[in-house]
Amino acid sequence: MRSLAGGVVAMLLLLAARPGSAGLRTGAPARPLPDPAAVLRTMLRAPALIDYEGTKVISTVRGRTAETVTMLEAYKRLGKLRLEFLSPESVSGRLVVDDGATSWQYEPSMHLVVSGPSFISGSGRPDRADEILRGYGVRILGREEVIGRETVVLGLAAGRAGSHRRVWIDEATGVPLRTEERDARGEIVFVSYFSRIGYSLNLPPALFQFRQPAGARAVGFHVTGDPVASRSELLARARPPLSVPPLLLGRYHFREGRIAHHGAFSAAVATYSDWISVLTVFQTPSSRMAFPEVGDPVTAGGRSARFLDLGYFRVILWQHGGTNYAVLGNVPGTVLLQAAGEVSAARPR
Amino acid sequence: MTHAAVSQRLSAYLDRELDRSERTAVDAHLATCAVCRRDLAELGRVKTLLGALPDLEPPAAVFAGARARLERPAGMVGPAAEWLRSAFRRPAVAAAAALLAVLLIAVPMAKGRIDRLQAANVGVEVYIREHALLSVTDPFADPAYLGLLISDANVALVGQRRTPEEGR
Numbered sequence: 001m002r003s004l005a006g007g008v009v010a011m012l013l014l015l016a017a018r019p020g021s022a023g024l025r026t027g028a029p030a031r032p033l034p035d036p037a038a039v040l041r042t043m044l045r046a047p048a049l050i051d052y053e054g055t056k057v058i059s060t061v062r063g064r065t066a067e068t069v070t071m072l073e074a075y076k077r078l079g080k081l082r083l084e085f086l087s088p089e090s091v092s093g094r095l096v097v098d099d100g101a102t103s104w105q106y107e108p109s110m111h112l113v114v115s116g117p118s119f120i121s122g123s124g125r126p127d128r129a130d131e132i133l134r135g136y137g138v139r140i141l142g143r144e145e146v147i148g149r150e151t152v153v154l155g156l157a158a159g160r161a162g163s164h165r166r167v168w169i170d171e172a173t174g175v176p177l178r179t180e181e182r183d184a185r186g187e188i189v190f191v192s193y194f195s196r197i198g199y200s201l202n203l204p205p206a207l208f209q210f211r212q213p214a215g216a217r218a219v220g221f222h223v224t225g226d227p228v229a230s231r232s233e234l235l236a237r238a239r240p241p242l243s244v245p246p247l248l249l250g251r252y253h254f255r256e257g258r259i260a261h262h263g264a265f266s267a268a269v270a271t272y273s274d275w276i277s278v279l280t281v282f283q284t285p286s287s288r289m290a291f292p293e294v295g296d297p298v299t300a301g302g303r304s305a306r307f308l309d310l311g312y313f314r315v316i317l318w319q320h321g322g323t324n325y326a327v328l329g330n331v332p333g334t335v336l337l338q339a340a341g342e343v344s345a346a347r348p349r
Numbered sequence: 350m351t352h353a354a355v356s357q358r359l360s361a362y363l364d365r366e367l368d369r370s371e372r373t374a375v376d377a378h379l380a381t382c383a384v385c386r387r388d389l390a391e392l393g394r395v396k397t398l399l400g401a402l403p404d405l406e407p408p409a410a411v412f413a414g415a416r417a418r419l420e421r422p423a424g425m426v427g428p429a430a431e432w433l434r435s436a437f438r439r440p441a442v443a444a445a446a447a448l449l450a451v452l453l454i455a456v457p458m459a460k461g462r463i464d465r466l467q468a469a470n471v472g473v474e475v476y477i478r479e480h481a482l483l484s485v486t487d488p489f490a491d492p493a494y495l496g497l498l499i500s501d502a503n504v505a506l507v508g509q510r511r512t513p514e515e516g517r
Contacts, residue, residue, distance in 0.1 A: 044488055056493050073493050083496045090511050096496045105500045114503040119495050121485045128488060156489070165489060179491060192491045221478070221503055262475050262506065269479060277487045280480040284472065292473050293384065308473065312494055313480060315473065324472070328480040330487070 036138045039152050039169055040129035046174035048124030051076045054197030055086075060311025061189045067311075073194075079122015080208035097210040104210035113212050116221045131275045135251065144168060146177045147194060164332075173199060181312065184332055190312045225258040225269075233257070238268040240322065242283050245346040248272050248339045252279050265289060267326075279329040279336075281343055286322050300337050301344030307333060316340040321347060350374040351510045352382060353471065359389050360459070363396060395455055402448050471506055478502035 053074035060067055069091060072084040079100035085091040093108040098120045105114040132138060137157030144151055151168040164186075168178035178193035212218065228234050231244045234257030246254050252272035260269050260282075267284040295308030295315065305318035314336050317326045327340045350358075350371075355378040361367050362375045379385055418432050436442045481498045484490045501511050 058491070058494055058497065060494075069497055071493060071497075075492070081492055081496065083493055085497075091497070091500075094500060096500055098496070103496075103499070105503055107500075107504060110504075110507070110509060112507065114500075114507070116499070116503070117482060119482055119485050119499055120492055125488070132488065167489065176489075176491075179489070190494075192494060219503075219507060221506060260475060260479060262471055265471050265475060267472070267475065271483050273486065276489070278480070278483050280476070280483055282472075282476050282479075289472055290384075294473055310477065310498065312491075313477065313484075313498065315476060317473075326472075326476050328476055330484070330490075 031143075033140045033142065034152060034171070036140050036154065037129050037133060039140065039154060039171075040132055040138070041126040042171075042174035043154075043167075043169050043176065044126045044128055044174075045124040047075075047122050048078050050173050050175055051200040051203040052173075052175060052197055053200065053203060054194045056192065056194050059191045061187075062309055062311045074203060074207055076203045076205070076208055077122060078124075079118070079120045080205075081120045082207050097208060099208050099210070104212075106210075106213060106216065111213070111216050113216045113218045114221055115218070128275075135274050135276050141166065143171070146170075147197060149177060149197075151177055168193075175199075184334065189309075221262075224261040227256045227258045229256055231257070231270075234268065234270060238283070240285060241348040242268050242270070243323075243325070243343050243347040244270050244281070245342060248279055248281075248342050249335065252339070277330055279327060279331070279339055282324075282326040282328075284324045286319060286324055289324050291319050291324055292317060298333075298337065301341035303344060305337075305340065307337075309333065318344070320344060323347075350378055351505070351508055352378070352385070354508050355379070355382070355385055356388065359385065359392055363389065363392055392459065395459065399448075399451060399455070402444070402451065474502040474505040474510075478506070 053072070056071055056073045058069045058071075067088070069088065070086045071091075072082075072086065074082040079098075081096070081098040083094075083096040085094040085096075095104075095106040095108075097104050098118050100118050100120060100122055103116050103118050103120075105116075106112070107114070137155075139155040139157070141153040141155045144153055146168050150171050152171050154167045154169055156165040156167070164182045166178075166180045166182075167176050169175070170177050175197070177197065179191070180188055181190040183189050228237065231246060231254050234244060235242055237257075237259060244254065244257070251274045253274070255271045255273045255278075257271070258269045260267050265284070266288060267282040270281045270283075272279040272281070293306070295306040295317070298305050298307040298316070300316050300318050303318050303320055305316050308315040308317070313328055313330050314333050315326060315328050316336050316339075317324070318340065319325070325340070325343060327336060327343060329336050329339065331339070355375050358367060358371060358375055362372065367375065379389065415432065415436075418428060437446065478499055481495045481502070484495060504511055
């Protein structure tokens with residue numbers, strides 16, 4: 001605990017010593033760029049050390065639609081988050097509070113509270129830097145000033161998997177201040193940036209405690225189905241037989257499975273990971289679910305499929321042999337189509 | 350009104366049981382949704398089929414006779430079977446039984462179809478939500494964007510899908 005507090009104090013001293021860093025840089029000899037591993041370790045350590053609150057702007061291109069969402073984001077170590085949505089009007093007033101174990105969402109237009117599992121990882125994992133360096137082409141592209149803070153620009157190359165990203169990491173704190181993702185043509189499809197940020201030694205815990213508004217309707221959407229850690233167990237639990245290859249795209253390994261339920265809907269879920277990003281495969285008997293006519297028509301594994309672009313996540317849906325399949329991931333569309341083809345080819349005969 | 354919400358209201362729409370605002374919303378959705386138009390047409394055909402069946406009441410004597418036989422001591426399987434046989438020889442009882450059989454088949458079929466349509470509607474949201482929750486382990490995943498995706502999916506799962514608005 002003492003080392004954690006020491007780390008926080010050291011970070012804050014660094015912050016205090018770096019006001020208007022751009023001004024200090026003028027005329028000063030250029031400092032050598034840091035090592036990618038060191039930058040990654042600072043970024044991966046940050047969730048365990050840094051509290052912050054700021055205004056974040058997220059712009060996504062979803063197919064033919066672009067949307068910009070603005071919100072107040074507050075983070076408290078180790079894994080507590082509060083989001084207050086400001087615009088556009090369709091999300092204005094929405095509140096999301098995550099205390100690291102449970103998340104709550106208040107939807108004012110419906111006077112509704114939805115609770116569910118936490119979606120925040122608050123543990124500092126600097127050891128994962130090596131995994132990232134092994135799996136991705138990581139480069140330091142330079143230094144840039146973002147909202148008055150000196151950042152190191154990290155470039156992640158899209159290889160066989162993964163996506164083209166640039167991340168502007170606050171050199172002093174390790175907090176990503178800006179993230180960009182580009183498609184195969186080099187066009188930006190996702191941008192997330194802070195237009196203002198303030199760091200704190202200790203944000204008030206009350207900010208991260210949810211108080212249910214009087215009279216609000218409450219609904220719980222928790223993850224259903226016990227997870228299984230092996231393919232054989234998932235295959236044994238599911239009817240009809242599933243397509244669960246042990247490996248996708250040569251690097252995404254099967255990690256866990258589950259049978260998920262929501263009302264009449266149920267699906268076998270298989271999660272794959274390259275230890276950095278995640279691909280998820282869903283399989284539902286067609287007798288239980290009409291085929292969702294969403295997204296644009298594409299061909300996956302020689303079959304008619306639908307492609308839904310959420311800007312950051314992408315979805316491929318197709319139907320074959322009495323099963324509805326869906327593959328999701330934050331990889332380029334062409335790579336996701338390839339993963340869908342591999343799932344389709346592994347279908348039991 | 351979402352696709353799932355309209356699917357649930359098609360039968361009531363057909364029976365003119367919706368209030369004006371709901372009916373207007375369903376009309377607007379039907380103008381753009383071929384799947385719902387097809388389902389409405391199918392429901393209309395089932396209704397027409399059921400409506401074409403004769404609306405006959407079994408004679409009171411049938412129930413009086415049945416009650417008298419039911420009140421007899423147990424162990425009268427033979428006479429009960431004989432009563433059933435004689436009852437089905439009467440056209441009114443046969444028509445009522447046929448109607449019951451049609452209902453027993455049509456209602457679960459219609460319900461199963463509505464369940465499948467609802468599952469299609471929520472399925473994509475369940476996929477997005479589950480995938481976003483699993484993406485917590487991605488060190489480059491933006492927590493605010495995960496929060497937006499999950500909260501949008503939650504809203505859709507309670508039947509109020511949010512339509513993204515054009516950016517600035």
